[in-house]
Amino acid sequence: MTYAALIVVCLVGAVLQSSIGFGFPIFAMIFMSMLFPFQTATTITQAAGILGVGYFFFKYIKQVRWKVLSPFILSAIPVGMLCTLVSADLDVSILKIYLGVVLILIALFFLFFDKKVHLKANAFSGIVLGGISGVLNGFFAIGGPPVALYLLPAINDKIPYIATANAYFFLFKIFNLAIRFTNGSLASEHVPFLIVSIISMVIGSLIGDKIMNRLPMNLMKKLVYIFVGVSGAVIIFQELF
Numbered sequence: 001m002t003y004a005a006l007i008v009v010c011l012v013g014a015v016l017q018s019s020i021g022f023g024f025p026i027f028a029m030i031f032m033s034m035l036f037p038f039q040t041a042t043t044i045t046q047a048a049g050i051l052g053v054g055y056f057f058f059k060y061i062k063q064v065r066w067k068v069l070s071p072f073i074l075s076a077i078p079v080g081m082l083c084t085l086v087s088a089d090l091d092v093s094i095l096k097i098y099l100g101v102v103l104i105l106i107a108l109f110f111l112f113f114d115k116k117v118h119l120k121a122n123a124f125s126g127i128v129l130g131g132i133s134g135v136l137n138g139f140f141a142i143g144g145p146p147v148a149l150y151l152l153p154a155i156n157d158k159i160p161y162i163a164t165a166n167a168y169f170f171l172f173k174i175f176n177l178a179i180r181f182t183n184g185s186l187a188s189e190h191v192p193f194l195i196v197s198i199i200s201m202v203i204g205s206l207i208g209d210k211i212m213n214r215l216p217m218n219l220m221k222k223l224v225y226i227f228v229g230v231s232g233a234v235i236i237f238q239e240l241f
Contacts, residue, residue: 002035003196010200011207014052018208019215020224021151021165022144024049024201026231029141030238036193039087039185042141046173046180048197052205053169059209060163068154069164071126076134076143076168077175083138084179096140097239103145103232111225121154137172144169145228158220162212 009031010024017024025045032041057064129146137143147165155161180186186194215223 002193005031005035006193006197007200010048010197011204014201014204015208015211016227017049017052018056018162018205019212020148020220020227021162022148022169022224023227023231024052025144026142026227030231030234033238036190037185039180039183040187040190042087043177043180043185044190044194044197045141046177047186047194048201050170050173050177051198052201053166053173055202055205056162056166056209057170060159061167063160063163064167065155065160065164066167068121068126068151069168071123072130072133072147072150073168073171074130075127076130076137077172079131079134080138080143080172081134081175081179083135084176085138085183087139093239096235099136099140099142100232100234100236100239103235104229105232106145106149107225107229107232111222111229121150126150133168134172137176142231143172145231148224148228152224158212158215161220 009028013024013027016027028045028048029041032045035041036044129150133143133146135143136146144165147168151161151165155164
């Protein structure tokens with residue numbers, strides 16, 4: 001049953017990630033944390049995800065907007081590595097509730113005020129949102145929402161947006177997994193589960209690639225914000241009930 005659950009979760013999560021540029025870690029962690037200890041769940045989620053994001057990164061590497069992404073990466077990677085080191089000894093239950101509330105508020109704000117408020121993709125916003133993404137990635141393996149909130153207003157073109165988002169995820173995971181694989185969060189008995197997750201993630205990414213090409217940019221934006229809000233609600237529900 002665990003293998004079956006992993007296959008379904010990774011397939012669906014990979015399609016979601018491919019379609020809107022993020023979402024696999026959030027979707028996967030909702031279920032992975034029920035199947036494994038929290039730190040093991042984050043490690044499997046990030047390790048499985050690296051092939052999926054790597055596929056889109058290398059496929060569309062010429063479309064990556066490095067100038068837009070650079071300030072985001074400069075803060076996200078060091079902050080994320082620090083939070084990953086700290087997270088091994090931290091009770092994150094209360095933090096996850098706050099995270100859920102923040103995600104809901106962000107989603108509501110951008111759904112209803114998206115046309116009235118425009119976030120400028122400059123060095124300041126990149127560093128701030130990159131730092132927030134690093135914190136969320138380091139503690140919860142779900143740093144996607146700040147990425148989308150930063151890149152969507154800056155890149156109003158579907159393929160460059162997908163390419164740039166996955167460039168960040170790929171680079172972050174390389175540094176982050178080096179820590180997770182050495183802090184004891186993944187034992188030898190978890191390796192078969194990891195292999196199944198990786199294979200399922202690759203298949204789901206290939207399916208999602210076909211779906212993504214058919215999504216209009218405006219619809220993609222709405223799906224991103226709706227998913228951010230739903231994710232926040234699910235996180236709060238999990239922690240309270």
